[in-house]
Amino acid sequence: MLVRQMEAADHDAVLALNQGALDGVGPLTAEKLQEIVGYAEQSVVSTDGEGALAGFALTLPPGTPYDSLNYRWYVDQYEADDFAYLDRVVVAPEFRRRGVGTLLYNVLEERARARELMALEVYVEPPNEPSLAFHRGRGYTEVGRLDQPNGKKVAMLVKRVG
Numbered sequence: 789m790l791v792r793q794m795e796a797a798d799h800d801a802v803l804a805l806n807q808g809a810l811d812g813v814g815p816l817t818a819e820k821l822q823e824i825v826g827y828a829e830q831s832v833v834s835t836d837g838e839g840a841l842a843g844f845a846l847t848l849p850p851g852t853p854y855d856s857l858n859y860r861w862y863v864d865q866y867e868a869d870d871f872a873y874l875d876r877v878v879v880a881p882e883f884r885r886r887g888v889g890t891l892l893y894n895v896l897e898e899r900a901r902a903r904e905l906m907a908l909e910v911y912v913e914p915p916n917e918p919s920l921a922f923h924r925g926r927g928y929t930e931v932g933r934l935d936q937p938n939g940k941k942v943a944m945l946v947k948r949v950g
């Protein structure tokens with residue numbers, strides 16, 4: 789298993805992975821993915837020995853025009869703080885619980901050390917139990933909750949990485 793930079797040739801597989809995980813992440817179109825990658829500080833994929841996509845993740849720095857409600861919440865709340873916003877992470881169902889998320893986060897958090905915080909959100913109503921367990925285990929703590937336009941609620945989680 790390795791982690792490398794996401795390339796344009798990965799986008800179709802990344803989209804498919806995202807659209808298969810809509811209980812945990814927001815929907816994406818090819819255009820939206822392109823836009824987010826354009827803002828991203830880190831856009832990474834994890835692949836297995838045969839090159840199959842096992843997972844991907846995207847982080848954004850503060851100060852981009854990204855229109856996500858959750859990202860804008862961090863921009864407003866953490867005005868004076870420097871954060872890396874983890875927009876989304878998805879591990880392919882057949883690769884879950886095999887350390888792929890851990891591998892991706894080890895890379896993301898290490899590379900985000902120039903910033904103070906890693907910041908993200910996880911659904912709590914209804915709860916995304918695997919993601920909550922994963923992030924709790926990595927030391928993320930809740931700093932707020934936010935209603936979503938889809939009627940769900942997220943917990944805003946941060947971890948000091950700097």
Ligand SMILES: CC(C)(COP(=O)(O)OP(=O)(O)OC[C@H]1O[C@@H](n2cnc3c(N)ncnc32)[C@H](O)[C@@H]1OP(=O)(O)O)[C@@H](O)C(=O)NCCC(=O)NCCS
Nearest residue numbers: 809812877878879884885886887888889890918919921922
């Ligand atoms: C959340 C997610 C990224 C975790 O990725 P993963 O590769 O399965 O995680 P790892 O194998 O590295 O797990 C590390 C630890 O997290 C915890 N964990 C992960 N999945 C868990 C689950 N389903 N139930 C309980 N604990 C879990 C465990 O402590 C695990 O360690 P262990 O397997 O040694 O017990 C993955 O479940 C996923 O892609 N979910 C769908 C998309 C999503 O919800 N993304 C997050 C949006 S906030």
